[in-house]
Amino acid sequence: MPEYEGTIIRPPSEAESLILQYTIGCSHNECIFCPAYKQKLFRIRSIEEMEKDILDCAPAFNDTRRVFLADGDALSAPQQDILTLFALLRRYFSRLRRIGMYANTRSILDKSVDELSRLREQGLGILYLGVESGDDTLLAWMQKGVTAEETMEASRRVKKAGIKLSVTVLLGIGGSTGSIQHARATGKLLTEIEPDYVGALTTMVVRGTPLYLLQESGNFTMPDSFAILNELAEMIEHTEMRGLFFANHASNYMPLQVRMPLQREETITMIREFVRKGDPSFLKPERLRRL
Ligand code: SF4
Numbered sequence: 651m652p653e654y655e656g657t658i659i660r661p662p663s664e665a666e667s668l669i670l671q672y673t674i675g676c677s678h679n680e681c682i683f684c685p686a687y688k689q690k691l692f693r694i695r696s697i698e699e700m701e702k703d704i705l706d707c708a709p710a711f712n713d714t715r716r717v718f719l720a721d722g723d724a725l726s727a728p729q730q731d732i733l734t735l736f737a738l739l740r741r742y743f744s745r746l747r748r749i750g751m752y753a754n755t756r757s758i759l760d761k762s763v764d765e766l767s768r769l770r771e772q773g774l775g776i777l778y779l780g781v782e783s784g785d786d787t788l789l790a791w792m793q794k795g796v797t798a799e800e801t802m803e804a805s806r807r808v809k810k811a812g813i814k815l816s817v818t819v820l821l822g823i824g825g826s827t828g829s830i831q832h833a834r835a836t837g838k839l840l841t842e843i844e845p846d847y848v849g850a851l852t853t854m855v856v857r858g859t860p861l862y863l864l865q866e867s868g869n870f871t872m873p874d875s876f877a878i879l880n881e882l883a884e885m886i887e888h889t890e891m892r893g894l895f896f897a898n899h900a901s902n903y904m905p906l907q908v909r910m911p912l913q914r915e916e917t918i919t920m921i922r923e924f925v926r927k928g929d930p931s932f933l934k935p936e937r938l939r940r941l
Contacts, residue, residue: 651710652703656690658720661778661816662899663847664750667716668743670703671695672735676722678754680793681782682860683823683853685941687722694727697734708742715747725753725777729765736772748775755779755796758804766811776814776846779805784839785832788824792861798839805843815845819885821878821902822853826871833881837888850885850897852878854941875903875933876925882906883921886914900940903933 655674660667675690717739725732740746751774758766758777766774783789784798796804808815819840824832840848855865855872864870873881882897889895891910898905904924908917924932 652707654720656687659686660718660720661750661752661849663816664716664718667718667750668707668711668714669718669720670700670707671721672700672719672724672727672751673721676754677726677757678723678795680795681780682792682864683820683855685856685859688858690721692722694731697731697738700735701738704738704742712743713745714743715745717743717746717749719749719751722752723754723757724751725761726757729761729768732769733772736769736774740773746773749773750776750778753777753779753804753808755801755804758807759800761807763807763810766807766813770811770813774813776816777808779808779815779817779845781817781836781839781843782820783823783832784835784837785824785828786835788828788832788835792823798835802839802842805845809844814847815843816847816849817843817845818849818851820853821850821881821885821897822872824873824881826873826877829873829877829881830884833884834888837885840885840889840891844891844893846893848889848891848893848895849899850882850895850902851899852901852903852939854901854939856941875930875936876928878903879921879933880925883918883925886921887918889914903939905934 652670654671658669660669673694675687675692677692679687781801782794786797819836855862893910895908895910898907
């Protein structure tokens with residue numbers, strides 16, 4: 651088995667995949683809400699280290715069809731190194747069908763459409779991108795390090811290269827005052843991006859993060875659970891896309907999976923009805939929400 655360094659995070663849809671740790675931590679690591687890789691100094695592991703991991707697990711996992719490359723931002727590795735790694739994966743896992751990894755807007759923009767297409771030809775099937783919000787003021791405030799326009803361009807390259815794009819957005823990050831503006835701007839950005847999958851997570855204010863300090867000092871207030879639902883309805887209302895819009899993460903108050911655009915209108919109506927009734931017994935209790 652490969653030796654993992656620290657906690658491994660992967661998208662829910664990679665639950666059945668073989669996880670190999672190509673990077674340690676996140677190349678950005680500054681988003682004020684994110685506790686994920688605070689203990690890790692970012693580095694890209696060498697091809698020799700990766701080959702050792704692959705050799706260690708190939709006998710037990712020779713049937714592997716999907717590999718997910720952790721940690722935060724494996725796409726930030728040099729193009730040629732990624733291609734060498736993909737060739738090794740294909741050599742040792744002859745049934746491999748898809749390689750997935752997290753990316754951020756910067757690491758996508760560092761690659762051309764041709765480079766991304768080459769990665770797709772060699773096995774890259776899906777990229778997971780944390781979009782969080784379409785509101786530039788909010789993106790700057792949360793120290794995301796990119797603008798909505800840059801994320802739009804990065805997504806365009808991914809789609810043009812024929813790679814599936816799964817993005818996450820963050821309910822509640824606009825706080826109680828910026829909730830609706832965040833929802834509308836994010837829906838607008840999702841419409842431009844046209845991702846294959848959207849995952850709407852609800853912000854968890856985690857001790858030790860700058861967001862926690864802002865909350866403690868009274869400079870950030872999470873919207874309450876019904877305001878979050880209202881924000882979700884508003885976001886879906888402003889999103890026009892074909893694909894799946896998930897809001898069934900462990901952090902969410904109400905699990906939802908919406909096939910867009912088919913179930914869009916009925917979902918908005920259903921959420922608004924819940925908000926109107928204001929009955930908390932249908933919502934996940936605060937103590938059961940998880941990252
Ligand atoms: S949200 Fe993503 S980009 Fe931001 S610090 Fe966390 S892992 Fe890195």
